[in-house]
Amino acid sequence: MTSNASDLPPAxxxxxxxxxxxxxxxLWDIAVFELAEYMGRPLDDATRERTLGNSLQGFFEILGEYTGRTIEGAEFDRLAHRLNTRVTELMRxxxxxxxxxxxxxxxxAETGTTVALVTNTTADVARVPLEFIxxxxFDVVVTGCMVPNGKPAPDPYLLACERLGVSPASTVAVEDSVTGATAAVTAGCRVLYVPSTEGQPDVPGAHTHPTLEGVGLSALHTLTSGTPVGVAVGESGA
Structure with a gap:
């Protein structure tokens, strides 16, 4: 009898x-709401929640749909620069x-566990929080400009696992948004989903937990073992 990957400690x-x-x-909230106001239509909370964790491309697709305009080319570059400049200012x-x-x-760090940072944020903006963190x-850092398709596509997690030299099934991902958790589940990772805002739904295939407070490596293994949300018993680890 063999063990499922979810029964083993993560690689x-x-x-x-x-x-x-x-x-x-x-901080993204402030910058995003200001940008929508600048574009002529104040953002509602439901639309903001849809944008959580998205790539820039995904974000502007949602914002374009909301404001009734196509955001591409020079306008995309101009609005992206405005958004990134503002959020970087706030982060500093x-x-x-x-x-x-x-x-x-x-x-x-103390245990020498292999770890990657996987973010949809572009490298220029990610530089600021990475200075703080x-x-x-991290053994590997994957930013939003390193893959053709950002989260919710699995590409960022697949690239991280490839560079770490591990299989997604032997990896635990930790995410705070539906977008990010969906990407990690689709990549085949075991996923601990810790929503950063209230009211976010569970993500099929992910294990939901209210906080990282008190969660160490042993707890990460325990919390991501067994059958996750929305997966029938017998399907886990298939």
């Missing part, structure tokens, strides 16, 4: 950044850890 970890390790979604003045994130990273904590 590596893949961690999201915004909303998972650092409390930056509230008010960066904070998410509960439990710093402690988890400390344990990862410390880039050297």
């Amino acid at each position: 590596a970890l893949c961690l999201d950044m915004d909303g998972t390790l650092v409390d930056t979604e509230r 003045t008010d960066m904070r850890w998410r509960p439990g994130a710093e402690e988890l990273l400390t344990e990862i 410390d880039r050297t904590r």
